[in-house]
Amino acid sequence: MPLSNAKVADGTSAHPLQEGQTMVDSLTKVVACYRHLASCIGSSTDSASLRQELRQTRERAQKLALSCRNHLTARLRDKALSEEDRKETELQWVAFSSCLELFHADMCKVYHIGNCFSVAKNSAMVQTGMQGGATEVAARALSMPDLQEHSDVQTASMEGLDQSQLEQEIAQVDCTLEDMEMKVNVLRWTVEARGPQYADPVSADSASLALLSVDEDVSGSFCDRSQMFVVLLLCGVAVVAVVLSVCVVFLA
Amino acid sequence: MTIRNVRDHGQRYRPRMSCLKKMEAVVLEMQDPKTGVKSQTQRLVITTIPHAITGEDIVEWIANRFKIDAAEARAMGTMMVAFGYIYPLQDHKRLILKPDTSLYRFQTPYFWPAQQWPVEDTDYAIYLAKRNIRKKGLLELHEQEQYNNLHKWMNHKWDFIVMQAKEQYRAGKERKKPDRVVFDCQERAYWVVHRPPPGTISGMDCGLERMVDPNQEEKKTSEYFRRIIIFTQQCIMRPRVKSSVSIGALVKYTTTYKQHDPFLYPCLPSNPWLTDDVTYWHLNMPNVENPTKMRVERWTFSFGELLSDPRGRADFRLFLKKEFSGENLAFWEACEDLKWGAAATMQEKAQQIYKTFLARGAPRWINIDGKTMEITVKGLSHPHRYVLDAAQTHIYMLMKKDSYGRYLKSPVFKETQKKAVAPEAHKFSEAQLEQNAKKRRPSLSPIILRQQEEEQKAKLAASGPVDITQLCRYTAPVPHLAVYTGICENQTTASPGLMTLPNSAACPSPISVAIDSTPASERRFDSGPTSSHFPSIAESTEASVSEESQPPAAKSRVALSLSRLLRRGCNAPSVFASLSPKCAVTAGGGKVQPLGEPLAQPQPKRIANFFQIKVDIPPECRIYPIDSEDEEEESPGAARGGVKEIICPWETVTKHDGAG
Numbered sequence: 080m081p082l083s084n085a086k087v088a089d090g091t092s093a094h095p096l097q098e099g100q101t102m103v104d105s106l107t108k109v110v111a112c113y114r115h116l117a118s119c120i121g122s123s124t125d126s127a128s129l130r131q132e133l134r135q136t137r138e139r140a141q142k143l144a145l146s147c148r149n150h151l152t153a154r155l156r157d158k159a160l161s162e163e164d165r166k167e168t169e170l171q172w173v174a175f176s177s178c179l180e181l182f183h184a185d186m187c188k189v190y191h192i193g194n195c196f197s198v199a200k201n202s203a204m205v206q207t208g209m210q211g212g213a214t215e216v217a218a219r220a221l222s223m224p225d226l227q228e229h230s231d232v233q234t235a236s237m238e239g240l241d242q243s244q245l246e247q248e249i250a251q252v253d254c255t256l257e258d259m260e261m262k263v264n265v266l267r268w269t270v271e272a273r274g275p276q277y278a279d280p281v282s283a284d285s286a287s288l289a290l291l292s293v294d295e296d297v298s299g300s301f302c303d304r305s306q307m308f309v310v311l312l313l314c315g316v317a318v319v320a321v322v323l324s325v326c327v328v329f330l331a
Numbered sequence: 332m333t334i335r336n337v338r339d340h341g342q343r344y345r346p347r348m349s350c351l352k353k354m355e356a357v358v359l360e361m362q363d364p365k366t367g368v369k370s371q372t373q374r375l376v377i378t379t380i381p382h383a384i385t386g387e388d389i390v391e392w393i394a395n396r397f398k399i400d401a402a403e404a405r406a407m408g409t410m411m412v413a414f415g416y417i418y419p420l421q422d423h424k425r426l427i428l429k430p431d432t433s434l435y436r437f438q439t440p441y442f443w444p445a446q447q448w449p450v451e452d453t454d455y456a457i458y459l460a461k462r463n464i465r466k467k468g469l470l471e472l473h474e475q476e477q478y479n480n481l482h483k484w485m486n487h488k489w490d491f492i493v494m495q496a497k498e499q500y501r502a503g504k505e506r507k508k509p510d511r512v513v514f515d516c517q518e519r520a521y522w523v524v525h526r527p528p529p530g531t532i533s534g535m536d537c538g539l540e541r542m543v544d545p546n547q548e549e550k551k552t553s554e555y556f557r558r559i560i561i562f563t564q565q566c567i568m569r570p571r572v573k574s575s576v577s578i579g580a581l582v583k584y585t586t587t588y589k590q591h592d593p594f595l596y597p598c599l600p601s602n603p604w605l606t607d608d609v610t611y612w613h614l615n616m617p618n619v620e621n622p623t624k625m626r627v628e629r630w631t632f633s634f635g636e637l638l639s640d641p642r643g644r645a646d647f648r649l650f651l652k653k654e655f656s657g658e659n660l661a662f663w664e665a666c667e668d669l670k671w672g673a674a675a676t677m678q679e680k681a682q683q684i685y686k687t688f689l690a691r692g693a694p695r696w697i698n699i700d701g702k703t704m705e706i707t708v709k710g711l712s713h714p715h716r717y718v719l720d721a722a723q724t725h726i727y728m729l730m731k732k733d734s735y736g737r738y739l740k741s742p743v744f745k746e747t748q749k750k751a752v753a754p755e756a757h758k759f760s761e762a763q764l765e766q767n768a769k770k771r772r773p774s775l776s777p778i779i780l781r782q783q784e785e786e787q788k789a790k791l792a793a794s795g796p797v798d799i800t801q802l803c804r805y806t807a808p809v810p811h812l813a814v815y816t817g818i819c820e821n822q823t824t825a826s827p828g829l830m831t832l833p834n835s836a837a838c839p840s841p842i843s844v845a846i847d848s849t850p851a852s853e854r855r856f857d858s859g860p861t862s863s864h865f866p867s868i869a870e871s872t873e874a875s876v877s878e879e880s881q882p883p884a885a886k887s888r889v890a891l892s893l894s895r896l897l898r899r900g901c902n903a904p905s906v907f908a909s910l911s912p913k914c915a916v917t918a919g920g921g922k923v924q925p926l927g928e929p930l931a932q933p934q935p936k937r938i939a940n941f942f943q944i945k946v947d948i949p950p951e952c953r954i955y956p957i958d959s960e961d962e963e964e965e966s967p968g969a970a971r972g973g974v975k976e977i978i979c980p981w982e983t984v985t986k987h988d989g990a991g
Contacts, residue, residue, distance in 0.1 A: 111501075115502050177491045188445075203359055203362045208437075211506065211509075219502055267487045274494075
């Protein structure tokens with residue numbers, strides 16, 4: 080299943096299958112970003128801007144979900160769909176509904192935590208060690224290269240409004256999920272995954288990660304490596320210094 | 332697309348998690364910059380991360396806050412770590428609070444354990460996939476196993492999981508490096524709490540899920556008060572016993588049984604669990620020839636003990652056989668079999684039991700009072716497992732009050748007592764104990780044991796039941812006497828397994844106990860044939876057992892049977908002819924089938940016919956006047972043994988009453 084580009088703008092490919100896939104992929108991306116944002120709520124990086132970003136991401140996800148749902152429902156109810164296409168669409172359907180479930184769970188959590196930790200009322204946030212915001216993540220979600228800074232002020236009323244809106248949206252997603260179950264009958268046991276069992280290890284910057292993951296048992300070796308490097312460097316410097324001093328002594 | 336189990340009846344609340352809310356409050360208090368826990372910075376190789384706290388600070392803070400001592404504060408801190416509110420930065424797998432300079436950090440509220448949201452497997456799968464990406468396929472063993480399991484279980488969404496994992500990984504990369512580290516630590520800590528590695532104790536163990544959220548205050552609606560009222564009413568109605576009485580019972584029990592309790596007194600010869608020597612078990616096998624003295628002593632404690640021990644039951648059976656009242660025990664066992672047996676054969680069994688024990692003129696008729704009989708017979712029209720409960724209890728009490736006492740004074744019991752084994756205690760040395768341990772072997776497989784049991788049952792059944800109708804042909808014992816005289820040779824042991832073999836001699840041919848002939852003759856003597864002979868049966872069952880009305884009919888039957896006998900020359904051993912009014916003449920049917928031979932007749936057919944409602948005497952009905960019986964008996968379909976069938980009277984009752 081080729082992972083298409085993040086931008087949804089070019090989802091105008093003629094092939095509806097491709098279109099559906101693109102939509103599902105972007106929804107997955109947005110949901111993943113939402114999860115990252117949600118993990119910051121109530122923590123030391125919680126702020127008005129975070130809430131703002133959450134809201135924006137949420138709205139985006141809702142829009143995507145709606146279009147995706149319409150598209151997929153229309154496809155699956157179309158009796159004249161070929162077997163192969165149907166299988167593909169069912170896979171997309173499964174992915175879509177799972178996405179929606181994750182999204183629903185995250186929204187519930189955000190709502191709940193948002194009630195306990197209010198930014199406007201300056202309630203004590205948990206000191207989790209997070210420092211930077213998750214602005215970049217939100218930017219990724221919204222597919223915008225740059226996110227303009229929002230005012231840091233969020234009044235209680237705004238927050239209340241936000242919360243109630245969130246509540247509504249949760250209910251909405253709930254309905255959507257139920258509707259989906261009713262309208263389209265996709266048998267879970269007939270859907271087979273096509274991708275690999277193991278995600279391809281992304282050849283990411285392992286070195287930098289290694290330096291940071293000091294706490295892990297495996298990272299012990301990485302730690303040593305960097306330490307050894309430093310030690311060697313020092314030794315080299317020391318040796319050079321000794322040689323120089325010997326030279327000086329001899330020459331002097 | 333999660334498979335939702337909607338039949339969980341709303342049981343989603345985990346009961347022991349009501350402490351979570353309280354813990355959250357404490358954690359929030361700890362955050363206070365002024366009065367909270369001192370926070371430090373954690374230094375990593377290239378960066379520093381704030382908000383680290385040391386174990387000793389935590390303990391100190393808790394001790395101060397709650398005014399408790401250090402040990403208790405440490406325990407409380409460990410609980411917080413175990414629940415996942417605080418996670419250790421070093422040694423992340425051990426969720427304990429070390430009261431030294433080891434560092435901890437607070438968990439973000441998103442990853443706090445929550446009452447209302449159970450931890451999803453989908454999330455775990457995504458986490459493992461992410462970890463797999465990051466560590467390039469290097470998951471720990473248990474994680475690997477779980478990953479494979481989840482792959483099998485959630486195969487349909489696997490593509491989604493992999494995709495989501497990649498997306499989350501990429502989104503995570505957008506963040507600043509220290510934050511990434513922190514997030515990874517948080518997530519890892521979360522999963523250590525909720526999917527603990529094998530061998531670690533999980534703090535999230537909470538038992539079955541409940542329907543009601545324990546954290547929520549219950550609203551005092553009328554429904555609530557109604558429940559409280561019912562509850563208190565039931566409390567009041569509960570039967571009470573004076574504590575002196577109940578304690579007295581406990582004391583009595585302990586004094587009686589204390590020497591038999593392996594925890595309090597040493598087993599003789601030795602406790603197999605301690606010394607690995609299985610002599611004790613061999614000596615106490617269910618069918619051992621000579622039981623141990625302790626075992627025999629237990630039989631004297633109560634009747635229940637005697638019955639529940641198979642060897643004791645066998646002894647009791649022997650005694651009853653000598654007293655010719657084995658049918659009580661046989662009936663009791665048959666009822667037990669019905670209660671605990673398979674549902675498929677229940678109906679058949681009930682019928683068999685009725686035919687053998689309860690019907691008038693049944694071969695092993697038991698003596699229960701009229702009322703119980705009435706209830707039982709009524710119940711048997713719609714048999715279920717416990718239909719014979721009343722009768723069984725009656726018989727049980729009868730045996731307990733009557734036979735049990737006599738058994739304990741009987742020569743059978745005294746003989747058993749004399750022959751009982753009193754093993755010496757083993758005195759193993761250390762070396763011997765070790766050797767015993769090495770020689771440990773598994774015991775017989777339960778399958779084999781069960782087969783042996785079945786074989787034994789079959790043997791017992793095959794040796795035939797005691798049939799009271801097979802007694803002296805010329806005596807006319809009153810049917811309701813429990814004791815008969817003159818048992819034939821064949822009938823040796825009563826067969827407890829009787830009921831399990833419906834085709835066995837349970838209904839010995841002589842069953843021609845023709846209740847049919849009874850009514851038949853009655854019919855002849857009564858005014859004309861009533862539309863069915865059943866009323867007579869019905870009446871008889873309703874009436875008390877002793878039938879005064881029968882004698883006149885009996886005489887004629889005696890005469891008839893005699894004539895029949897002379898005519899047919901039945902085999903001696905198999906003649907029953909208890910010309911009791913109950914037992915009719917041997918099925919005039921030619922050769923009487925000797926007991927012990929399984930009925931080779933179309934039994935199923937019988938059973939199928941068993942509950943047929945017979946209106947007028949249809950031609951194939953076996954209830955004919957005795958004379959014509961013989962001829963009819965020869966007709967095909969009738970038994971080779973010419974067995975008359977006992978028609979269950981509840982048909983009548985049904986018909987008679989017009990109701991079911």
